[in-house]
Amino acid sequence: MDAIPYFIGKYNYWGCIFLFFLGMYAMISKTNLIKKIIGLNIFQTSIILFFISASFKHDATLPILMEEHKGAIDPVMYLNPLPHVLMLTAIVVAVATLGVALTLALKVYRIYGTLEEDEINHAIQSH
Amino acid sequence: METLYSITPLLALLVSLAAVPAIVSSRNMNAREAWTFAAAFIKFGLVLSMAPFVLQGGTIHFTIAEVIPGVPIALKVDAFGLLFALVSSSLWIVTSAYSIGYMRGLDEHSQTRYFSFFAISLSATIGVAFSANLLTMYLFYEMLSFATYPLVAHNQDHEGRVSGRKYIAYLLGASVLLAFPAMLYVYVQAGTLDFTAGGVVAGNVNSGTLLVLALMLTFGFAKAGIMPLHSWLPVAMVAPTPVSALLHAVAVVKVGVFCVFRALTGTLGTGPLSDAGIGTIIAIFASITILVSSLMALSQDELKRRLAFSTVGQLSYIVLGVALLTPAALQGAMMHITMHAFGKITLFFCAGAIFVASGKKYISQMKGIGRRMPITMTAFFIGALSVIGLPPAGGFLSKWYLVIGTLESGQIAFLVVLLVSSILNAAYFLPIVYRAFFCPPEEDLYKNESIKESPPWCLYPLSITAIGCLVLFFYPQPFFRLAQLAVSQIMGG
């Protein structure tokens, strides 16, 4: 297998997987809650990218039917619309999760006066 | 063999359970105790009503629920079950009467709770007696453990707490860790748990596994009190005496040996057990228990504790009878359930009566008490005779059959065990009687003129059971016939 087409053919997947685990690592290891939530954001967007990458087709156009094709449609001409729909949903779910996460972080801040996890744990233990 | 499908066993089981709401909601003591009596009599009547049919060799079946494929929760009344049910339900009536005297005499607290759980315990006992398979039996066995916990811990003091903890730890621990997995293993191998003549595992397991199963089932039903799982019984004596009397001389402990009996004969089967020589191993455990507990009983000063150790030994007689696996020994074991029940309950009633009347718990304080409480101590004497196994008390008969059983099986060592233990029994009972009647009373007995016979609610029951001990010697036929039938059913004859 030729190295360059292989690299091009897999680079998207690699990038997404890297982002996926970067986000996860940030969620686990960062102590700042907002940083954790940023990790969460990266984590979720990586899946969106992954899904869309997987559904990409060379030499296909946007999934919006062109006037001249009405009647006889060749599926190879158009991109797969289904992953787009799924990821649209996933984005909205992600922003909803983000909203709730930030709300909780704000609430935590108002209770402990800090966003650092270790300081919060310390406050809980000393209480 | 005739079989009949009838709801009567379930009714007999439920009647005391149904009495609980009535007991709880009763407005005064008399109503509450009236409910208890009503339930007791109805229960006894129902059990008795099944006797004629069973005496003809029939069995009565009832399936409550199909819970696991091949293993329903089902009731079956056969001769052995009926024998046990008759003993416990008849003695419940007597004990109820005695409870009234004892509890009122001592002005005990939480009597409603006491009577409620007593009724539940009886339901569980009858349930064990009428179980058609190991699962049903296990169900009622556990129900009995939990229902008796509040009775053991009745005093709600530190001692009660410690005792209750030990009680539940031994019983629950053994049943969950030993009996339950053994039962499941049998189920996985055999696909059924019904009690059948000849057992259900024959051909499915090798003899090593069979030995493990037999030991797990024998020790798993720790209510049988085989050493080293016996020590819950002496500590359970902190309970009010009627509890000790009915539950820890009749219902609970007999449920233990009954379960061992059923599990060994009905599930594992007498055939496979004797083929593999496992009976002897269990018999050895039983013998050790008999001797050790008798020796330990000798050193107890508290009357109830001495009785408790005596019970441990007597229970192992029954287990020994089972383990010998010969018809006479089995019959003797079954008879001993009855005989020991009547004898030991009498003894406990007497101990309780002494406590109610004089507040005395220790044997050393009981010098000359027979002069103040002649009826009580006479009853005590009769009960002791029965437990020792001397005529003219019923205990003689059952012991006789056990002796024959040892001869039948040709294991003379166990005969020696029986004889030695009988001597020990005499050694720890007769001095009490001697001391009560023939020693001069202690100083404070004179000072406290109020000590006289216990209240009639205490006195009559113990007289009745004492007379029962004698009657059973002269007229043991019903139980005798039942035991014979049961043996033939168990041995597959």
Added chain:
Amino acid sequence: MIPVDIIVLTLIIICALGALAAKDLMVAAIVIGAYSFLICLLLAVMGAVDVAFTEATVGAGVSTVFFVATVFQTTRRTKD
């Protein structure tokens, strides 16, 4: 067309690392906005215009505003 994809994805990864490394949460919030915008670009490159549109409005727009609002209400300080 293909190199564009690789370049953008590389930039995305750099932005992600930058957002996580930033010592100021406000900076991190803004960088994550840029990250979202690049994602949107990559999506558009791959022909998912609807998704790109949504990501642009939701990810780069509203999410960033939410982040900024939260940072405003709490603190910009972070230890990592």
Added chain:
Amino acid sequence: MKKLALILCLFAGGLLLMNAHYLPMWGDPASPASTHVSPYFIENAYEHTKTPNMVAVVLADYRSYDTMFEAAVVLAAGFACFFLLRSRARGKKGGHHYYRHIPTGVTIKIEEGGKLPAENSKVFRSIDALWTPYDPIIQTTCRCLIPFLQIYSLYVLAHGHYSPGGGFQAGVVLGATIILLAISHNLKTSLKRMSERTAALWSIIGVFIFAGTGLLCLLLGMDYLNYEVLAPLLLSDEAMARSHSILIVEVGVTMAVMAVMVWIYYNLSSAGQQDEGL
């Protein structure tokens, strides 16, 4: 913990990276994802619904049920933020208030316990504690921008059948205009335009339009969300009924998303007090 997380992520990441070898090449038109179900959508979407934008069709018709719950997730998030944060108690910013005397443009700080001007005073106006200097350029620009943005969002909504866009995008843009108002002026101004109560009600109504359309289909005797049955009501044939219904549900989505975005912003930016925002 950090090291453990790193090892875990490296291990699992390595596994996934190695596994990526078995994934179809990027852009491969013969991959199963492109050949199994998707051709059906591409071939039939227009015929079924007379809508060229396949994404809109799949979104609001083939997989409309998903989309409805997507709107529901947004609604739930709105409720969640409200439920968690909203409180009437004053925050930690201290008891002082800032007011502007409109005729002179002077800003006054009133310490705790001081006498506050009347709520509806024409002369004094309450301003945020995180007060930024009065900036006519930003305010005017935003004022000019917002109507155009709103019209654009309606265009995105209405033209979703033919071009990229649709309910979500429109809703977010519409919500963004109100957030923009809140940022450029202050929270009170936007609350006057769209109160919390309105936002909540709109979000519920929005989702209800979507779910209600489905319920109507069900009541008329077809499967849930099967728009075909609405044809007589919409005075059109079945394909057009689908097309129209897609618009209807997208309107619902727009309303819900817009209201919820604004609602979440209100709560986040004021930490639930809704007195002073960014």
Added chain:
Amino acid sequence: MDPIMMEFSQHSPVLIVMAPFLLGMAAAAAGWANRKWAFPMAFLGLLSGLIAAIHMLIKTAKGEILVYHMAGWLPPFGIAYRIDTFSALILTAIMAVALINLVASRASAEKDFTEKAPAWYALYVFFVSGLAGMVATEDIFNLYVLLEIASLSAYALIGMGHNRAPFAALNYLLMGTIGASFYLMGVAYIYIATGSLNMTDIAVILQEMGPNPTITMAFALCMTGLLAKMAAFPVHGWLPNAYTFAPDATTNVMAALTTKVSIYIMIRLVLSLFPLSLAFDTGIIADAMVWLATIGIFAGAFMALAQKSFKRMLTYIVVVEVAYMVGGFWLGNRAGMTGAMLHILNDAAMTLCVFMAVANIRARRGADAFSDLKGLFQTMPFSMGALVISGLAIIGIPPTCGFFSKWYLISGGIEAGHWGFVIALLSASIINAILFFKVFEIAFFEVPAETFGQNSREHESDHHTHHGLPSLAMAEARISMLIPLIIMALTLLALGFMTGGIVNLFIDPAIPGQVL
């Protein structure tokens, strides 16, 4: 049945989700006008869900499998709901549990949340309908969306509790999102390999395709995600804090349902999506899972022993119960699977019961540290009675339902020769017994210090104290909390007796024939 009802009844698969959902929204909207209207709406919503569930239960019991095509599009193009006997059973359990808890929690919810109570009702109902949808749906992506709606509501419901709740909820959110995202990544892999999202369709494709590394990866991702969602042992960290600090009204339903539904999803994916050979043929995955569960049981049980408050102790028991089900299922034989599936139902019931009892205690005593439980058998006999029954069920004592699922689990372990798991289950019983008896002892033998001398009523002849405790005046929980609790306690017994019927009618048909 009259024609209108016939017409309507075929829609029960969608109504079970939509009726609660719509009425939940209505509860919020109506609650905005007048707070009093929120509860009836929510109640009505869950009630209609329950009716739909029971209706489906009856239908599936007759051997029917209900398939419902959303928007009329046939799968794999549209979204479908597919309800077999077992899902109908779980749906009924979900709705019943939610409804009972709604009634029981009304008072505490309205007290705790006052003006925000309508939002609580709405989120509660969203949560329940999300769970119901997860059970019913046949579309793996729809499952993700429903999972998220249930989770988002859950985060909010938890976050309003104790002072420490928001932080616990945030941790739960992070962990839950990791779980859900892993699942979504798995969906992506499945989609890449098959191009389909419908479970039945995928199963057919995978059957033809044979072994495939992408599918193996998808399997691993989905399972990892679900393990995090169900709080299986190494990733259980979020659960104890979240459930301890959540408001009681929330904890009751969450503890009873969340983890159970995740386990249901795991079972459904393994049995009806992935090829069985993938899960069980190599034996490595299955063995690893059972060992994980075994360790989880011990770890959870010992951590439960170390706790000082009752509610927190129970949360660790939830972790242990999860491990039962995971282990039982991965034994891979019929008995083990039956046990796991039966335990989903039983555990939902008994967890609800025990947490409701604790909620009652907390409502009366205001706290649940072990030292706050003194004298409870006298002051709250009915609640304690229910607590005892649920404790027995958790220990696994017949005839409560817990015994029978344990029966299947252990016999599955014996059949598979997995002695470690058998021993773990038995030890867990013992440890549970220790845990509960610790509580019972305190409640039975000890008396709150301040009541000595004051409250004891010595003159009633019946309560005269000989050497027992001084009598305490009865102070039971309010009737609206007590009656649901007693119903639940009786249900635990009834479920035990109905085990045979449940297994034969609902669980056995749902296990594929090739599982022996």
